[in-house]
Amino acid sequence: xxxxxPAPKAPPGELGDLLRYWRDARGVSQLDLSLEAGISQRxxxxxxxxxxxxxxxxxxxxxxxxxxxxxxxxxxxxxxGYAPMYSEAPWNAEEMQGVVHAxxxxxxxxxxxxxxxxxxxxxxxxxxxxxPRFFGCFIDMASRAGPRxxxxxxFDPQGMRPFVADWDAVARSLLQRVHRESVGHVVxxxxxxxxxxxxxxxxxxxxxxxHHGLSAAHTMPVIALGFIHEGVVLRYFSMVxxxxxxxxxxxxxxxxxxxxxxxxxxEARHRELLAAQAKHR
Numbered sequence: 448x449x450x451x452x453p454a455p456k457a458p459p460g461e462l463g464d465l466l467r468y469w470r471d472a473r474g475v476s477q478l479d480l481s482l483e484a485g486i487s488q489r490x491x492x493x494x495x496x497x498x499x500x501x502x503x504x505x506x507x508x509x510x511x512x513x514x515x516x517x518x519x520x521x522x523x524x525x526x527x528g529y530a531p532m533y534s535e536a537p538w539n540a541e542e543m544q545g546v547v548h549a550x551x552x553x554x555x556x557x558x559x560x561x562x563x564x565x566x567x568x569x570x571x572x573x574x575x576x577x578x579p580r581f582f583g584c585f586i587d588m589a590s591r592a593g594p595r596x597x598x599x600x601x602f603d604p605q606g607m608r609p610f611v612a613d614w615d616a617v618a619r620s621l622l623q624r625v626h627r628e629s630v631g632h633v634v635x636x637x638x639x640x641x642x643x644x645x646x647x648x649x650x651x652x653x654x655x656x657x658h659h660g661l662s663a664a665h666t667m668p669v670i671a672l673g674f675i676h677e678g679v680v681l682r683y684f685s686m687v688x689x690x691x692x693x694x695x696x697x698x699x700x701x702x703x704x705x706x707x708x709x710x711x712x713x714e715a716r717h718r719e720l721l722a723a724q725a726k727h728r
Contacts, residue, residue: 462494462497462523463494463495463496463497465519466494466509466523467495469515469519472633475513483512484508484512486505486509490505494509500528506529516633517533517695517699518535518630518699518700519631521533533696535695535696538566538700538701539572543695546690546698546701547573550564553688553703553705554573554575554705555575559717560707560717561574561581561706562575562705562706563578563597563704563706564701564704565597567700567702568638568641569641570595571593571595571596577721580721581721584676584721584724585674585676586605597704598625598641599644599645601618601621602648602651603648604649604650610674611672611673611675612673613673617673618655620670625638625641628687630699671709681708681716681717681720682709682710683708683709684706685704685705686704686707688702688703688705689703
């Protein structure tokens with residue numbers, strides 16, 4: 448005789464609160480979500496009020512419709528009493544080796560310009576040789592304990608900040624990028640902590656804590672990141688790449704940033720700078 452499997456139960460209010468959070472984050476009503484997901488508004492209301500727990504497929508349909516990031520989809524599944532569906536293995540786990548090898552090829556081929564692989568909180572996971580060599584032309588990179596964080600590197604007065612041209616404009620644009628490039632376009636708790644740490648550095652304007660304070664009127668297609676070396680400003684822009692159709696958390700959260708010279712003068716100076724550094728290694 449087969450035992451009847453009990454229906455999963457979510458912690459009181461937790462699943463409903465999570466679903467409501469993501470619905471509010473996307474700015475959709477229960478009716479909007481119902482129409483798009485093909486699930487009755489009454490059922491969505493019951494889930495949010497804690498009166499019912501949806502089936503696994505129904506919950507995944509709601510998460511897909513709301514474009515919930517994979518890590519947070521696992522949280523929804525756990526809240527409903529189901530096992531997580533998406534692997535949360537680290538970025539360098541065996542299952543990620545195909546992606547890692549591809550990233551290694553890309554960063555290597557980007558020489559002699561910096562290429563950096565980061566996680567969702569801008570912690571550096573991988574670089575090509577050019578990245579530490581370039582930043583080492585300005586500061587002692589060996590003195591900075593790992594894991595290194597690119598935003599801390601730019602905001603820290605003991606880091607690259609003294610060498611960044613138009614630091615205010617660059618810093619504001621980076622804070623805007625944090626919001627824009629957050630996984631799922633929602634700032635998670637770890638990213639909020641990172642933002643608080645950046646805004647606590649000396650001489651960071653208080654009004655940068657508001658979206659109004661972050662606004663800046665720029666008509667250029669990109670805000671170049673300028674670095675001052677011996678009185679010369681080297682200007683770069685970045686191209687950011689993410690993994691297409693990720694099926695585990697690490698793959699979704701990886702970001703590859705490649706720096707390119709913004710003009711011919713910067714490219715020539717950059718090559719000279721790294722060549723000169725190589726002679727003294």
